[in-house]
Amino acid sequence: MKKVRFLLCLALILAMTTGMLAPAAVAILDGDGFNKATVDKRWVTDRYEPEEFDVARGNARSTKLVKDSKGNYDEVDNDGKVKTLRLTVGSGGFYQNRPADRKSDYYMVQGKKLPVETSSKNTWTVTGKLYVGQAYFSGSDQRRTQLSVYLKDGEGNPIEICPTLSLHKNGDNSPIWRYYNPKGKGARGWNTGDSFLNKDNELEELYVEEGWVTVMIKCNKGVITYWIGNKKIGNCTLDTTDVYPQAIAVNAYNYGKEYTVEWDNIYLYDGSYALPKADNND
Numbered sequence: 525m526k527k528v529r530f531l532l533c534l535a536l537i538l539a540m541t542t543g544m545l546a547p548a549a550v551a552i553l554d555g556d557g558f559n560k561a562t563v564d565k566r567w568v569t570d571r572y573e574p575e576e577f578d579v580a581r582g583n584a585r586s587t588k589l590v591k592d593s594k595g596n597y598d599e600v601d602n603d604g605k606v607k608t609l610r611l612t613v614g615s616g617g618f619y620q621n622r623p624a625d626r627k628s629d630y631y632m633v634q635g636k637k638l639p640v641e642t643s644s645k646n647t648w649t650v651t652g653k654l655y656v657g658q659a660y661f662s663g664s665d666q667r668r669t670q671l672s673v674y675l676k677d678g679e680g681n682p683i684e685i686c687p688t689l690s691l692h693k694n695g696d697n698s699p700i701w702r703y704y705n706p707k708g709k710g711a712r713g714w715n716t717g718d719s720f721l722n723k724d725n726e727l728e729e730l731y732v733e734e735g736w737v738t739v740m741i742k743c744n745k746g747v748i749t750y751w752i753g754n755k756k757i758g759n760c761t762l763d764t765t766d767v768y769p770q771a772i773a774v775n776a777y778n779y780g781k782e783y784t785v786e787w788d789n790i791y792l793y794d795g796s797y798a799l800p801k802a803d804n805n806d
């Protein structure tokens with residue numbers, strides 16, 4: 525009897541310790557895991573209608589899959605392929621085919637946005653998973669795809685600054701990550717995320733790697749931070765501490781040549797979400 529009580533006690537202590545050590549679970553509040561036959565019906569055109577914005581069986585994935593809000597993992601077919609979002613920009617959005625009132629560069633950014641549920645007013649995380657394919661490392665075509673968060677202030681009014689994380693291949697150059705920070709040094713608010721602070725707090729160079737990568741836009745009391753995997757590449761300080769997402773947008777730039785990008789697991793987390801170890805793209 526004594527032994528049983530001792531074991532129960534030990535189990536209780538272990539449970540308590542584990543609970544204390546594990547970071548508080550942060551729930552998915554909204555988003556789309558692209559696991560159904562079609563995308564969530566709430567996605568609406570952002571700026572200009574892309575050629576294609578639909579669920580497809582995407583590139584095989586080896587990293588651990590993220591659970592959706594109902595606790596289901598991504599659906600995986602026999603060949604290991606998961607359902608993902610295919611976003612294609614093409615001839616319908618070429619400059620010469622756009623109507624006269626939509627010739628500006630604003631409309632070369634083509635995609636959709638998802639209005640999201642109201643999260644915490646100051647601490648939240650938006651994530652997305654992007655497939656960085658061979659096309660980003662070869663050829664001389666331009667391509668650029670991005671994840672953006674449209675914001676509201678504490679009173680519920682839309683604010684102009686739209687935090688964005690973008691993968692950009694410019695001609696023959698190697699691809700680069702860029703993030704939006706109008707107070708930064710970059711032209712028109714675009715800054716290059718080519719370094720990050722490592723575990724020893726030293727600045728280390730960041731290279732774009734091939735394969736699936738989870739990117740994150742986090743907010744904590746008016747400070748936006750941009751993450752590639754678990755590497756923080758930049759930030760953007762807003763003028764107000766109370767800001768929260770009204771919509772999440774996924775876009776690609778139309779440079780007059782058709783191409784497709786592949787995304788998955790576009791989610792809004794209520795609170796500060798940290799990538800699980802098996803999924804942090806290291």
Ligand SMILES: [Ca+2]
Pocket residue numbers: 557558559598599606607608788789
């Ligand atoms: Ca999926």
